[in-house]
Amino acid sequence: MARTLSMKDAINEALDQEMTRDPNVIVMGEDIVGGTGSPGEADAWGGVLGVTKGLYAKHGDRLMDTPLSESAYIGAAIGAAACGMRPVAELMFIDFMGVCLDEIFNQAAKFKYMFGGKAETPVVIRAMVGAGFRAAAQHSQMLTPVFTHIPGLKVVCPSNAYDAKGLLIQSIRDNDPVIFCEHKNLYASETDVPDESYTIPFGEANVVREGGHCTIVTYGAMVHKSMEAAKELAKDGVECEIIDLRTLSPIDMDTVLESVENTGRLVCVDEANPRCSIAADVSASVSQEAFDALKAPIQMVTAPHTPVPFSPALEDLYIPSAERIASAVRKTVSH
Numbered sequence: 001m002a003r004t005l006s007m008k009d010a011i012n013e014a015l016d017q018e019m020t021r022d023p024n025v026i027v028m029g030e031d032i033v034g035g036t037g038s039p040g041e042a043d044a045w046g047g048v049l050g051v052t053k054g055l056y057a058k059h060g061d062r063l064m065d066t067p068l069s070e071s072a073y074i075g076a077a078i079g080a081a082a083c084g085m086r087p088v089a090e091l092m093f094i095d096f097m098g099v100c101l102d103e104i105f106n107q108a109a110k111f112k113y114m115f116g117g118k119a120e121t122p123v124v125i126r127a128m129v130g131a132g133f134r135a136a137a138q139h140s141q142m143l144t145p146v147f148t149h150i151p152g153l154k155v156v157c158p159s160n161a162y163d164a165k166g167l168l169i170q171s172i173r174d175n176d177p178v179i180f181c182e183h184k185n186l187y188a189s190e191t192d193v194p195d196e197s198y199t200i201p202f203g204e205a206n207v208v209r210e211g212g213h214c215t216i217v218t219y220g221a222m223v224h225k226s227m228e229a230a231k232e233l234a235k236d237g238v239e240c241e242i243i244d245l246r247t248l249s250p251i252d253m254d255t256v257l258e259s260v261e262n263t264g265r266l267v268c269v270d271e272a273n274p275r276c277s278i279a280a281d282v283s284a285s286v287s288q289e290a291f292d293a294l295k296a297p298i299q300m301v302t303a304p305h306t307p308v309p310f311s312p313a314l315e316d317l318y319i320p321s322a323e324r325i326a327s328a329v330r331k332t333v334s335h
Helices: 007-021 055-062 070-082 094-108 144-148 161-173 222-234 253-263 278-289 312-318 322-333
Strands: 002-006 025-029 063-065 086-093 124-129 154-156 178-183 190-194 206-209 214-218 240-244 247-249 266-270 299-302
Touching: 002 007, 002 161, 007 025, 007 055, 007 161, 007 190, 025 055, 025 070, 055 063, 070 086, 070 094, 086 094, 086 161, 094 124, 094 144, 124 161, 144 154, 144 178, 144 247, 144 278, 154 161, 161 178, 161 190, 206 222, 214 222, 214 253, 214 322, 222 240, 222 266, 222 322, 240 253, 253 278, 266 278, 266 322, 278 299, 299 322
Parallel strands: 025 063, 025 086, 086 124, 124 178, 154 178, 214 240, 214 266, 266 299
Antiparallel strands: 002 190, 154 247, 206 240
8 A cells, every 4th residue: 555755754664664674674873863862762853854763762772873973883884784784874964975985985895896705795874965955065965976986886866755765675685785875855755655665676767757859867856857847848849758767886778778779869967066977977878889879969967067055046056957957958859
């Protein structure tokens, strides 16, 4: 049975169901409980935006507030995973990855390779991503491409509540380290989500809109911006096919290539900065694998190559808009 849930509540439910199912699942992070040991435990805040609220009352000390040291608790989570636990560690903002990057890309990502496939590290690192929250340059970045560059890591970025629940459960059950990216501006967005537990396989993109004139490839919050653009373009008779990648490593290039073979045109939309972005990666792959199918140059719509501004007016200009996406589509279909 399905009912409407916000993405924040869907993530909370995924954690709750997996902790109930598997006693080896533990959750740790800064302020994820916020009231441990106090009379207000049941009303503890549950992280900076309340995603884990209520879980301590159900699962007790399997949720652990940590010191303000990402290096310490991310390292502890990776070590616990190597010893048989299934930790879910909340990095809070992905911008803080620099404090614990060695543990992630030199340790967790390498264990299986270094030990001949005998070592498994089933750790999930949850982190908020994205701009538009007026959180300035150190709390607003879209750093997903950084992690996709590192072999041994799986990278997930859902665009809606249904995908968030299924992909997080899949992440917790997966035996490899997963970077689970949650766009803070999508926490309140709602969609139908089944009551029961379910998984969504990695590496399977979702065609969220069908069309024959142009392919738009994107993920996360940009799926919604792309849908806005497509609705406006449809008024002029331009029908876009929109592909939500869902997972960035592994990435489903087969679905992308099949769509481009059909439409002959490609617009890649990515909130990350342009250099070495997911948009650049997809554009390069399509150029290499399906160049003969292209009827026009590939267009990329990304944030500019600058830090995220704090000024609300500038931040709104920084984030790719539906208008910019529509303009890119018009440019490519004009050829």
